[in-house]
Amino acid sequence: MKNAEYDVAIVGGSVAGLAAATALGRSLRRVVVLDAGQPRNAPSPAAHNVFANDGASPAELLDRARRDAEKYGVELRSADVRTLENCTDAPGEFFGVHLGSGERLTARRVLLATGLVDGLPAIDGLAEHCGTSVLHCPYCHGWEVRGQRIGVIGSSVMATHQALLFSQLSRHVTLITHDAEVTAEQRGQLAAAGVEVVDARIERAVSTGGRLTGVVLEDGTGMPFDALAVQSRMIARSELYTGLGGEVSENPMGEFIETDPRGATAIAGVWAAGNSADVGASVPHAAAAGVTAGAQLNMDLINADVAAKLAVNA
Numbered sequence: 001m002k003n004a005e006y007d008v009a010i011v012g013g014s015v016a017g018l019a020a021a022t023a024l025g026r027s028l029r030r031v032v033v034l035d036a037g038q039p040r041n042a043p044s045p046a047a048h049n050v051f052a053n054d055g056a057s058p059a060e061l062l063d064r065a066r067r068d069a070e071k072y073g074v075e076l077r078s079a080d081v082r083t084l085e086n087c088t089d090a091p092g093e094f095f096g097v098h099l100g101s102g103e104r105l106t107a108r109r110v111l112l113a114t115g116l117v118d119g120l121p122a123i124d125g126l127a128e129h130c131g132t133s134v135l136h137c138p139y140c141h142g143w144e145v146r147g148q149r150i151g152v153i154g155s156s157v158m159a160t161h162q163a164l165l166f167s168q169l170s171r172h173v174t175l176i177t178h179d180a181e182v183t184a185e186q187r188g189q190l191a192a193a194g195v196e197v198v199d200a201r202i203e204r205a206v207s208t209g210g211r212l213t214g215v216v217l218e219d220g221t222g223m224p225f226d227a228l229a230v231q232s233r234m235i236a237r238s239e240l241y242t243g244l245g246g247e248v249s250e251n252p253m254g255e256f257i258e259t260d261p262r263g264a265t266a267i268a269g270v271w272a273a274g275n276s277a278d279v280g281a282s283v284p285h286a287a288a289a290g291v292t293a294g295a296q297l298n299m300d301l302i303n304a305d306v307a308a309k310l311a312v313n314a
């Protein structure tokens, strides 16, 4: 078998990718992290509910994680991975990694820590407040808007669930049904939790002086809000996986690359961790999945080497 330059090529150098890289680097693995520099929470000033680091800036967390990985010899590169090649002379054992620059690297295993893309409801004026006053996760930003006027924009089957979660944080929560269907049973639950339901579609979000101030409904009615909650549709960046013949899976929140509990996908040698494999993962979950995948990749490589040596000696 040819010698690959790296034991593991990690695509994506944010939370999951860097956590995996450190676990692998500490196991003396040859690791390259290839990162296009678009971590999902970049618009947010602070990351919350992150064990022992509550309130740290997302950029600062990644800086620290890069320094940790580099201590163990991990190579970090700014790069856009365009395609992966499962080399036919050693499928699952040798991959070509093609970069936007035209360069080709080789690795024995690939970890996809590529994250996801948040699809916001198509409403003018929402995107610019994403991560500050347009929110998707009560555990990340809910405390910051506690007690405020919160409008929940219905856009999926998760609308009632999200409105109920925010009702724990404020007595002023309104669910505007917009694109979501809300059943009679759910309306009963929402009423019991003190959530007002408005059956209407939203035309646009309104800002004053750069601050979100509310929404205008399609009938022209204005509704004041301090924050809006959205059920963004979360779509894993899976092009590299589907390019190798992999298929994405779906759940009510979005699309993801299915893995086993270790992080291995259905394609031998290709692993996934973080939001690419679990759209609900927050920073600590993504970090834990990265550490798990890193440790399990190390064991997978040990097993492959032991099996190869036993085969030679047989």
Ligand SMILES: Cc1cc2nc3c(=O)[nH]c(=O)nc-3n(C[C@H](O)[C@H](O)[C@H](O)COP(=O)(O)OP(=O)(O)OC[C@H]3O[C@@H](n4cnc5c(N)ncnc54)[C@H](O)[C@@H]3O)c2cc1C
Residues within 6 Å of the ligand: 011, 012, 013, 014, 015, 016, 017, 034, 035, 036, 037, 038, 039, 040, 041, 042, 043, 044, 046, 047, 048, 049, 050, 079, 080, 081, 082, 113, 114, 115, 116, 118, 130, 131, 132, 139, 140, 141, 237, 240, 273, 274, 275, 276, 281, 282, 283, 284, 286
């Ligand atoms: C606005 C907002 C605020 C959030 N706040 C919090 C919070 O307070 N607390 C919390 O716990 N969680 C928070 N989250 C969730 C958090 O962002 C994610 O859990 C975390 O970023 C997942 O890490 P990841 O490594 O899986 O993916 P990402 O952080 O999205 O990183 C993926 C990386 O892969 C790179 N990449 C993708 N494709 C390629 C390619 N082909 N080639 C090279 N590089 C590639 C991207 O450029 C990116 O750098 C928030 C999310 C959002 C949207």
